[in-house]
Amino acid sequence: MFELDLRSRKPIYEQLVDKLKELIINDVLRVDEKLPSVRTLAQQLTINPNTIQKAYRELESQAYIYSIKGKGSFVNALAKNENVEELEKMKDELKKLIAEALFLGLSTSDLYSLIDEVDDVVGGGYTND
Amino acid sequence: MFELDLRSRKPIYEQLVDKLKELIINDVLRVDEKLPSVRTLAQQLTINPNTIQKAYRELESQAYIYSIKGKGSFVNALAKNENVEELEKMKDELKKLIAEALFLGLSTSDLYSLIDEVDDVVGGGYTND
DNA sequence: TAACTGTATTAATATATGTAATACAGTTGT
DNA sequence: ACAACTGTATTACATATATTAATACAGTTA
16 A cells, blocks of 8 residues: 655654545545555554554544544545644644745745646645635 | 743754744844854753754754854855755655645645745745746 | 853653554444 | 454553753863
8 A cells, every 4th residue: 555664763653644644635545435444554564553543543633534433444525624723733834834945945936836736636626716 | 032842742952943943034043143052042941952952953954054163053144055955855845735735625826825925024035036 | 261162972761652462342244 | 143354442561762961072262
């Protein structure tokens, strides 16, 4: 399904969260699609089930997935704009990064291009104009 | 000078790096201006000098400051576009965040606005058109 | 020389991360 | 009902990282 860098200083569960978000965002994992079970994925990646669970719990708290005891974990039909808190965090993070990028020499048009580039990839299906 | 959240899960030295970057980027700390000494700042913030040093070392490795033994640490006259490696990292991070932001419901025009907003604050003096 | 700078090292401690083993509860298909 | 699967929780242990502490060395400055 994907690969992890076990030697990275970045915690495994964080890598997992990032990768799964990526798959969900890029529509590789579709709404209501079942994710691998905690134990199955742990076996595939040869890491501990608890670590998977930690990642899933984090994804659930961010409303990317939902879990049902006995059934499994599934991709959430994400309510756009519902997660106001997450969205504000996101904006703050973006501002910081943008300021830093401008400082390092990127131009505003460089940044515009970056947005368009990403928007093309994700299909633009998420914009609410 | 600034405040830290000692209870945060984010390491103190990382908070320090972020805050100091912010001050440098927003021109509060100017080129060649002397930063507080390791020991002074440690005393002001009531944290350990080693923690300050760790932050300063990180800032130095990212070319935001330079340090001279016996004299002090100073804001660097940052060579724009020089730090190619940092810039690529930056772009990758930005792409991830942008994809996530679009997914969470932000529109491309929301993101454009965000860029303009930040650009106004930092004065636009860093764009290389 | 005294008092300041950055830098380095070693040790002790606390917290975070990951593994391991085990248990409990809900679902599904036989 | 049962077996085999799901998520979830707990406890313990090992390891890595973060932080403090004490101390030392080297360069600068008045």
